[in-house]
Amino acid sequence: MVGILPRLTGIGAPLGTPIIIQGFMIGGWKIALYQVVATVISYFMYLPFFKQADKEAASEEQENITGNAEELGV
Secondary structure, eight states: OOOSOOOOSSSOTTTTOOOHHHEEEEEEEHHHHHHHHHHHHHHHHHHHHHHHHHHHHHHHHHHHHHHHHHHHTO
16 A cells, blocks of 8 residues: 555444544544545536536526516517
């Protein structure tokens, strides 16, 4: 192994424990820092997909508003 992260203690955190607190419980500050870094990386990896989905939903909503206005004769 590389030795960057310490071995885990084997203690399981209770279900629902926030990730950073869970990291402190199962392996110390290095594991907690790793969880923060992994979460930030995941956020930026998924961000373009969320933006695209939001853009598509906004255009669909605009089409529905325009269609409903035309049906009502506004």
